[in-house]
Amino acid sequence: MNPFNPWRLATAACLSLLGTAQAMAALVCNATATPVQMVYFENDPSPTDGAWTVTINCSRGPTDPTTSAYTLRADDGFNPGAGSSNQAVNGTGTANQMAYDLFRTAPGNGEWGYTNATDFAGTVNFGTALTASVTHVFYSRIAAGLNKNAKVFTDTVTMRLRYDNGPGNTDVFPTFPVSINNQSVCLLSTPPGNVVFNYTSFQATPATASAAYAVRCTIGETYTMALDATAGTLLSLNYSLALSNPGGQTGTGFPQNFTINGTIAAGQSGTCGGATCTSAVSRTLTVSY
Structure with a gap:
């Protein structure tokens, strides 16, 4: 018997196995x-x-x-x-x-x-x-x-x-x-209402009035507020306006509350042709950030 035949048979079996492997x-x-x-x-x-x-x-x-x-x-x-x-x-x-x-x-x-x-x-x-x-x-x-x-x-x-x-x-x-x-943003979450004075000619004490408002700004955002005018005249009565917090502010992400405060000094006559007179003017509040 040829001793190399088993090796030839083994090689043929191996080739057959490789030929039938699944792709x-x-x-x-x-x-x-x-x-x-x-x-x-x-x-x-x-x-x-x-x-x-x-x-x-x-x-x-x-x-x-x-x-x-x-x-x-x-x-x-x-x-x-x-x-x-x-x-x-x-x-x-x-x-x-x-x-x-x-x-x-x-x-x-x-x-x-x-x-x-x-x-x-x-x-x-x-x-x-x-x-x-x-x-x-x-x-x-x-x-x-x-x-x-x-x-x-x-x-x-x-x-x-x-x-x-x-x-x-x-x-x-x-x-x-x-x-x-x-985005860094600010807005008037509560716009200011009217500053309404009640004044009698030559009254002995100043007349005061105020309006509340709220500003909401992004956390860490710095901002300032300003009025277009802080003084004026209504019915020949001189008035002044001031912000409760005139300096720079820093946003918290929540509404921050402020006021606009107004004063008419005492002892003014004013101008009025009847028992009661009214007058109004618009002012602008600007928030800068």
């Missing part, structure tokens, strides 16, 4: 989302909403199936926050943390999260082509009235795309950036 599937998918870039105004009474897109792109080999089921989910970002699924940050402390949420259906409806119940789900259909894509719209929302520092807050959201690749599933984990630009 690997060539289906490859990935997902790309548009960057989420929001501009936030704290004094807007409505939530800040945005709409964005995420596209799943797939390619396959000529012998691969013409369809592939998929699911796509999004995590809570790098900085999960209590009471909200996501949080963009720029520093430490609550004034430097901006909560936001992502949705599949509409702003505030159909959370897009990291569970089966909150996935985008569907099927990629190639037909006869070797490439195919599916696009979904997703939404962002920031609640109104947050009190945050004026700065840019950032986050990164990681998605999980799962698709059918031959005998098993394949997961890929693309990301997209989130930025929220919190």
Whole structure:
């Protein structure tokens, strides 16, 4: 017997095994989302909403199936926050943390999260082509009235795309950036009312009156207030006006209360052709920041 024959038989068996190995599937998918870039105004009474897109792109080999089921989910970002699924940050402390949420259906409806119940789900259909894509719209929302520092807050959201690749599933984990630009703003949250004097000719004491107002400015925003005039004449009565806090102020994110104080000095005659006379003039209060 030839002692080399067993080796020849073993080599032939090995070649036969290699020749019958199953071909690997060539289906490859990935997902790309548009960057989420929001501009936030704290004094807007409505939530800040945005709409964005995420596209799943797939390619396959000529012998691969013409369809592939998929699911796509999004995590809570790098900085999960209590009471909200996501949080963009720029520093430490609550004034430097901006909560936001992502949705599949509409702003505030159909959370897009990291569970089966909150996935985008569907099927990629190639037909006869070797490439195919599916696009979904997703939404962002920031609640109104947050009190945050004026700065840019950032986050990164990681998605999980799962698709059918031959005998098993394949997961890929693309990301997209989130930025929220919190604009520095001030407004008269309570405009001033009328400063109303009641004065009798030659009265022995000054007449005083005041009007309250409130200013709301972003945390840390400095601002000043000024009247277009601090003195004038009504019915030949000289009056003066002054702000309760004439110096520079710093916003807290909440309404800050002030008054406009007016005085008519005692002993003035005035001009009136009847038992009672009235007169009015408009003044302008300017808030600069």
